[in-house]
Amino acid sequence: MGSLLRLAGLLFFCLFSPGLQAAELTAAEVRAALAHATAGQGADLSGKSLAGLDLQNLDFSKANLSGADLSGANLSNADLRGANLVSANLTDAKLVRVKLNFAWIMRANFTRADLSGAILETLVVSQGMETRSEEAAIFAGAKLAGARIMARFSLDDMRGADLSGIMASADMRNQSMGLIRADFSQANLEAAHFDNAFLAYAKFHFAKLQKADFRGADLSHADFTGAYLIGADFTGAKLAGTKFDGAVLTDAKGLRQ
Incomplete structure (x- = not known):
């Protein structure tokens, strides 16, 4: 069943991602680059297309992506952990965003990684329909x-985490298949920063949000059903x-009583 789901996901990705750039390196070449990285400094894979590669179990800690x-x-x-996944500014000043569209991230560890300005849409986060711990x-x-961001982070x-200024509001003009929205249900977001974020229609069911910072965020129609919001700040x-x-x-602060 799992293999069928993976195949279906890859087929969907190929059919609906016409702009996909072919990978510039093979998985073997990526493994070699990681193996030969200088001690204390990760491999430099900046600006490379690794689209569609099987990179399971690899150590990208501190790598430049x-x-x-x-x-x-x-x-x-x-x-x-600690990887650099920020958007790159090329010599012609063109902004190139790190893309993780349709990437498989089950059990991946992004602790202290820098994904500023990245695109994380339609991530594959489980083998089945429901996310498991x-x-x-x-x-x-x-x-x-x-x-x-337009993906599920349930239980993550x-x-x-610094999610300030993220663009995660649902596009209500394109919802023919049901509401597609950012989902943080049951995630541990204690002390996370969402200040000035765009989170309209985002889902936070039973999320742990103690001391989370939502100052200035757009939370229109967001759903915090059952969430733990002790000491959270909603000012503005x-x-x-x-x-x-x-x-x-x-x-909680900033809520009208």
């Missing part, structure tokens, strides 16, 4: 400021239609 294309790559169990990725202390460890946030059914709001 700025401006890289990882669309459709299988990063399951990959170690990306043993498949959750880790983004503890990661920086995703300004990233473009995102403690202290847009809260039109926002749901807090069953949420724990002890000492």
Whole structure:
């Protein structure tokens, strides 16, 4: 069943990603580059297309992947701790975003990785329809400021992550197959930063959001049902239609009583 799901996912990716750039390196060449990285400094794979490669279980810790294309790559169990995945500015000043569209990230470790300005859309986060705790990725202390996000982070460890200014609002003009939105349900987002983020219609069911920072964020129609929001700060946030059914709001700031 798992192999069929993987095949279906890859087929969907190929059919609906016409702009996919072919990988510039083979998986073997990537492994060689990682193996020959200088001690204390990760491999330099900046600006490379690694699209569609099987990169499971590889050690990308501290690697430079700025401006890289990882669309459709299988990063399951990959170690990306401290990796540089920021958007690259080329000599012609063109902004090149790191792409993780349709990437497989089950059990991947992005602890303290820098994904500022990256694109994380339609990530593959489970073998089946539901996310399981043993498949959750880790983004503890990661920086995703300004990233473009439309994916599921259910059950992920995102403690202290910087998600300030992320663009994660649902596009209500394109919802013919049901509401497609960013989903942080049951994720551990304690002390995470969402200040000035765009999170309209985002889902935070039963998420752990103690001391989370939502100052100035657009939370229109976001759903915090059952979320733990002790000490969270909503000062200046847009809260039109926002749901807090069953949420724990002890000492939360910026909410009109």
